[in-house]
């Protein structure tokens with residue numbers, strides 16, 4: 001099969017290339033190897049721009065070198081094989097989901113994935129939309145509702161509200177009955193409002209400190225912004241960040257930094273909202289696998305999620 005691989009950690013994205021790789025078998029045997037895997041023929045794939053800096057890109061769960069590595073961990077496609085122990089899916093079924101960080105990923109024609117990481121993708125949802133929903137959808141959902149415990153009537157400050165994750169968080173928070181204040185650069189104001197933010201703070205020109213108290217901050221930026229954000233949280237409120245550990249703490253409240261995890265039930269809830277027109281993905285560019293190396297190294301910063309359409 002065709003796949004994008006990286007082999008040299010020092011070379012970074014310059015070492016990415018399109019090559020032929022063996023198709024994953026993913027089929028379990030009685031020893032339990034690959035127990036619970038399915039093989040998915042990839043139709044659409046998503047990746048995170050900085051994943052070559054993640055340790056899990058280079059080693060397996062036991063810390064052993066696993067190069068050549070196939071990056072990309074978001075997938076939408078069709079199940080082509082089931083191993084022993086898989087439940088809830090069948091061959092020929094459309095699926096989407098998040099693949100294991102420590103295994104070969106989705107910038108390839110096939111990927112082996114644990115079945116529990118996947119959810120059915122309804123026939124009326126395009127594969128590109130399914131792939132674009134996975135990471136930002138799960139991240140926003142988990143940040144707002146699991147870690148942030150957001151409730152109707154609360155106020156949430158969503159940083160980077162026009163971005164890939166922030167635009168999901170904005171939409172989901174609005175739908176949940178929260179009052180949403182989005183942030184970003186001045187040029188992102190209209191996009192953030194279109195995704196449902198009721199107010200917008202231009203982080204380059206407005207004073208974050210002027211917004212008054214919020215119950216929850218959903219941070220995607222880290223650094224100085226997350227530190228200053230703690231001060232606008234009402235006593236007892238929550239700061240959730242996906243930008244890595246931070247010392248920032250709201251008064252009498254708590255801070256959570258987390259990494260998104262696969263969740264079938266949440267994917268089902270997210271895609272249902274897409275079908276009902278309550279949620280839309282923030283896709284910027286759709287490229288082919290032949291163009292995926294260039295897409296991973298864009299000449300200029302891309303707005304919105306880049307999706308690789310592996311199969312037409």
Ligand SMILES: NC(=O)c1ccc[n+]([C@@H]2O[C@H](COP(=O)([O-])OP(=O)(O)OC[C@H]3O[C@@H](n4cnc5c(N)ncnc54)[C@H](OP(=O)(O)O)[C@@H]3O)[C@@H](O)[C@H]2O)c1
Pocket residue numbers: 048050135136139159160161162163164165166183184185188203204220221241242243244258259260301302303304
């Ligand atoms: N922990 C997790 O599980 C997890 C999951 C998913 C993503 N992430 C991480 O979360 C981060 C955000 O991901 P994303 O895909 O949502 O990125 P994105 O689409 O680039 O969104 C970030 C948004 O914030 C804006 N922004 C960035 N720096 C800013 C600044 N200094 N002032 C004002 N606005 C600023 C960007 O505007 P411009 O486009 O104009 O710069 C963009 O609109 C990434 O670092 C990603 O790796 C973590």
